[in-house]
Amino acid sequence: MSDILVSEQSAPGADGSGRPSGRLLEVDDLRVEFRTRDGVAKVINGVTYHVDAGETLAVLGESGSGKSVTAQTIMGILDTPPGFVTGGQVRFHGKDMLKMSAEQRRRIRGEGIAMIFQDSLSALNPVFTVGFQIAEQFRVRRGMSRSDAKKRAIEMLDQVKIPNAKGRFSNYPHQFSGGMRQRAMIAMSLALDPEVLIADEPTTALDVTVQAQIMDLLGELQRERQMGMILITHDLGVVADVADRIAVMYAGRIVEEANVYDLYAKPAHPYTLGLLNSIPRLDEKGQELRTIKGLPPNLMNIPSGCPFNPRCPMAQPVCREKLPPLLQIGSGRASACHFAEELVNRD
């Protein structure tokens, strides 16, 4: 019963943001920079988002917008050097993970927060069978015997709908198809019942029909287990069905956050508008595809004012001078644009 309630509640979005605390996972004003030989790249410049139990947050943005780096920072698998966290908090059940000891963080990984990677072929160890890799977690983290762990691993493979799970247990990753490998990867991530699942572009390496199956599976598992899910993607089509809320990232900032319906109906940031307009449409067959002009900013030299201003069709002088903060506009949605109100209220 509760899962119906939650998924329907979080769709409007207002209820979730009203609560003061008790959030499952919160990223608060996170700042990360990459110190390279050529200079310092400010990859994440104050990202704030949160995800609650039973809710799916989609993080949307083009390559280099910092969505994956945010996820890596949450997981604690950011490569240091070159990556350094320079500010902000990542709170899991209210506790700042960035201040925890390495051992405490390690314990949260897998059991508290787990992650699915983009390329499932390279994310599975080629020299061990798929079943062994799943069963290993039960043995190591739960202290199960080999045969119990095997039973649980087969159950997991069954849950992610791998046909003939029992027979597939002793296959190696290279004997699986792309879609099956991603399913196995999902089974592995969910083995220890994490409360938050971060899916970093889980369908990018798959073909379109398999993409849909994997997204359906993820959505189903998320609802069944009442997990919080962070879905990182650059594919607007993937997002619409599964996500409850969407956070759009640009140049290491959240530029807009809204529930799915509001975002698609009335985007409150010109960047989101540009993204939505660039989806190819059947009724415009034969015409040139619409794009956002220009290139994403160089993160070593982010433009002053609003980082989107050089590409923005609505840019005014104020955009070059003042950085617009992420402000609440209406219930449960926020935008970092000086002209957010005008955008939403236009017809």
Next chain:
Amino acid sequence: MSDPSAASLVSTPRPEQPSEAGAPVNAGLPESAQKQQKPRGLLGDAWIDLRRKPLFWISATLIVIFVLMAAFPSLFTSGDAVNGALSRSQVKPSADAWFGYDVQGRDVFARTIYGARASIMVALLSVIGTLLIGGTMGIIAGYRGGWVDALLSRIADIFFGLPFVLGSIVILTTFNGSGSDNNEWTIMGLVIMSLTVLSWPVVMRLMRSSVLATKEADYIVAARALGAGTGRIILKHLLPNCLAPLLVYGTIMVGSFIGAEATLSFLGIGLKTPVVSWGIMISEAQNYIRVSPYLLFFPAAFLVTAVLSFVMLGEAVREALDPKLR
């Protein structure tokens, strides 16, 4: 959809299992079937794969014979490897003495059998030492990176810069110069040490580059993301994926170390008579190669066979450890 059909495919064999188990004739079968269903690790699968390979059985048999020869030479010959009668000097092979007699009138067959011990022990122990030192240093350097890597790599470079023959001459003349009365085992230990000390940098470089390539792999990151500790990542993820080049190099090294031991013996700084080794026999035979070629032939043939069987074993093991070649 395809799922139901696949499920039915699965379910067909299932009902057969209990009926089989219930059959009184196959009382022992369920147990063995259960054993097979246990999840096997990398080594378990590799072993099952190895058992099917003729290459493995041939090389393993030969190696077992050589090891037996080294451990219990008296099983193979009753001859005397050290004392000879000059009256039998350079007598050709016959039914009595299969490999003939050498210049000093010693039984070549007995000497070849007894020579296995020194040669194989020196080679195997040096290879094990080299792999352990080089492998450990390589993993640490590759995995930790940064200043640890820089430091270990420079240390390796220093040892790499020493020419092998010169280096071992320095080490062995210092500790085993003429006039020193070290016993057989001390000399063997010194030879093993000098071989190990001068060869580990190659293994270290091999391991380091292999670890550098592997540690970037997504499954290492994924393992970390699922909460695996450093020890587990190194043992379960890095090592099995970096082992193949090391094994191949290790088996080749066995051969070259048997040869290196012979070189050192020939230079008079390695093992010395009365110790018997293939290297000593080969170097002694060189002066009589036109008169009595069999003096060179038999120890050399044993050496080549031993080297070959180690290389074949290494190849078989490498193939068995790579799931994609199964």
